[in-house]
Amino acid sequence: MTFQVYDTTLRDGAQREGISYSVVDKLAVARLLDEFGVGFIEGGWPGAMPKDTEFFARARSELPLKHAVLVAFGATRKAGIAVADDRQVRALLDAETPAVCLVAKSDIRHVERALRTSGAENLAMVHDTVAHFVAEGRRVFLDCEHFFDGYRHDPAYTASVVSTAIEAGAEVVVMCDTNGGMLPSRVTAAIGELVERVGVGPERLGIHCQNDTSCAVANTVAAVEAGVKHFQCTANGYGERPGNADLFAVVANLQLKLGLPVLPDGCLEQMVRVSHAIAEIANIAPDTHQAYVGAAAFAHKAGLHASAIKVDPVLYNHIEPSIVGNDMRILVTEMAGRASIELKSRELGLDLAGHPEALSEVTRRVKDMEAHGWSFEAADASFELLVRSELPGESTARPFALESYRVQVEHREDGAVVSEATVKVRVRGERVIATAEGNGPVNALDEALRVALRRHYPALAHFELADYKVRILEGSHGSGAITRVLVETVDGSGRDWTTVGVHENVVEASWHALVDALTYGLSPAQIAAR
Ligand SMILES: CC(=O)SCCNC(=O)CCNC(=O)[C@H](O)C(C)(C)COP(=O)(O)OP(=O)(O)OC[C@H]1O[C@@H](n2cnc3c(N)ncnc32)[C@H](O)[C@@H]1OP(=O)(O)O
Numbered sequence: 001m002t003f004q005v006y007d008t009t010l011r012d013g014a015q016r017e018g019i020s021y022s023v024v025d026k027l028a029v030a031r032l033l034d035e036f037g038v039g040f041i042e043g044g045w046p047g048a049m050p051k052d053t054e055f056f057a058r059a060r061s062e063l064p065l066k067h068a069v070l071v072a073f074g075a076t077r078k079a080g081i082a083v084a085d086d087r088q089v090r091a092l093l094d095a096e097t098p099a100v101c102l103v104a105k106s107d108i109r110h111v112e113r114a115l116r117t118s119g120a121e122n123l124a125m126v127h128d129t130v131a132h133f134v135a136e137g138r139r140v141f142l143d144c145e146h147f148f149d150g151y152r153h154d155p156a157y158t159a160s161v162v163s164t165a166i167e168a169g170a171e172v173v174v175m176c177d178t179n180g181g182m183l184p185s186r187v188t189a190a191i192g193e194l195v196e197r198v199g200v201g202p203e204r205l206g207i208h209c210q211n212d213t214s215c216a217v218a219n220t221v222a223a224v225e226a227g228v229k230h231f232q233c234t235a236n237g238y239g240e241r242p243g244n245a246d247l248f249a250v251v252a253n254l255q256l257k258l259g260l261p262v263l264p265d266g267c268l269e270q271m272v273r274v275s276h277a278i279a280e281i282a283n284i285a286p287d288t289h290q291a292y293v294g295a296a297a298f299a300h301k302a303g304l305h306a307s308a309i310k311v312d313p314v315l316y317n318h319i320e321p322s323i324v325g326n327d328m329r330i331l332v333t334e335m336a337g338r339a340s341i342e343l344k345s346r347e348l349g350l351d352l353a354g355h356p357e358a359l360s361e362v363t364r365r366v367k368d369m370e371a372h373g374w375s376f377e378a379a380d381a382s383f384e385l386l387v388r389s390e391l392p393g394e395s396t397a398r399p400f401a402l403e404s405y406r407v408q409v410e411h412r413e414d415g416a417v418v419s420e421a422t423v424k425v426r427v428r429g430e431r432v433i434a435t436a437e438g439n440g441p442v443n444a445l446d447e448a449l450r451v452a453l454r455r456h457y458p459a460l461a462h463f464e465l466a467d468y469k470v471r472i473l474e475g476s477h478g479s480g481a482i483t484r485v486l487v488e489t490v491d492g493s494g495r496d497w498t499t500v501g502v503h504e505n506v507v508e509a510s511w512h513a514l515v516d517a518l519t520y521g522l523s524p525a526q527i528a529a530r
């Protein structure tokens, strides 16, 4: 049996607080998962929610899948009724998927207290429902809810649920860590015992781990190492409470660390793209620090790391990032050494290696400025201007020279608040005075500067201030506070850049960031690249 990569992003993943997919969203997520090469896509619970019923109806014509088999999820029949009379079972059948996944109680305490029925009736519910779908020609997976807790409490009963499902024709019986309290060593031990007790090979077993101990990925990998071939995960680990085993980390660990061929060739490098696209649809900001796929998964800050990476990136990366579609990045901060500065500059197309004095000076200035509140980590454009100012032969001319600026904020009798700025600058030998209004002092300043410069620099018309972040450092009150401003600018051609300014005065800090933004955007290198 080959591995069964079973994705439940659209069912368990949708149980995460804050996620609410539309049917169109669900179809889009399913397409992405199929492109990623998963073997099974659990699309939802038809009959439980109208949206999920509609998803399966539309999937028939709108979801041609290349790699995956579509699975509908549901429960075993209710206690005390015939399987054919159960409305939920009928709805599951009506979804017309080639496979179904049935959730069953496997902890006797849940059977007696939550289902309020007997152990024998629960076994009959499992048997009847599995057999019913098998007879209808469906592949059947059985999710044993609370498997591990149940097995610890009453191994004989929980094992009897597993053997009943297998006898009734279930293809795989899935051990669920529903409350997510397991640790890898306990998963391994339980699987070993179960295999002996029930007399089935581990390839008939599956694993589904919630992440309440932060061990869902490790527990899933441990189960696969114990012989399990079917593993259930969700994209980015979305799911009930802290979530599920993250599909991307599980797949990458199995494929890259254990050498197990779990995905079709060529799919692994889609990982970052698929992860971020699903995050976008889920309307959840991608986790920068997520293993393998996060923007910081291969970002190096410490100077010592960079010095070894300069020799060979393998020395400080656990894999080659491009294998999963990611990139390595060097961060420039107070923790940078000469190697970090050299590598970051190289990333920006500037060669400091042949200029040791400039390299030392940039390193010194970065450390000094960071000690005074500057932060270059997210402001590559300001860092590039700093490097260019030290590199021999580089043009560092600003597009204008400031004579003065003035900003006023007027609170009018009718409650309106209007800001007005005047700048006096020299541009290409000409003295220009410009005034503009804005919805705030920084906006007014930005507008006035554009008015002053636009005749000489028509490209400015395409620049837009896309984001403006202010952070007060060293306490939030009092005159000693320093303000750091980050400005993100876009130019309409898909290019964006971020600059930083720091000062006790928020307007002056913003001015620094704005001037860097225009200087960078109007630099010969940027104009040539456009
Ligand atoms: C561990 C998991 O995450 S499993 C997936 C859980 N996902 C969801 O619950 C999301 C979708 N759920 C729903 O839309 C609703 O809960 C429904 C439609 C399934 C059921 O709704 P209702 O009929 O109103 O019942 P309610 O949600 O209050 O309770 C669940 C019922 O299912 C029964 N039940 C629970 N597990 C099972 C099972 N494995 N087999 C059969 N019946 C079960 C319960 O005993 C209870 O029955 P009762 O109504 O006779 O007391």
Ligand SMILES: CC(=O)C(=O)O
Binding pocket: 012, 103, 143, 144, 145, 146, 176, 177, 178, 179, 208, 210
């Ligand atoms: C089935 C499932 O989602 C669980 O037991 O956690």
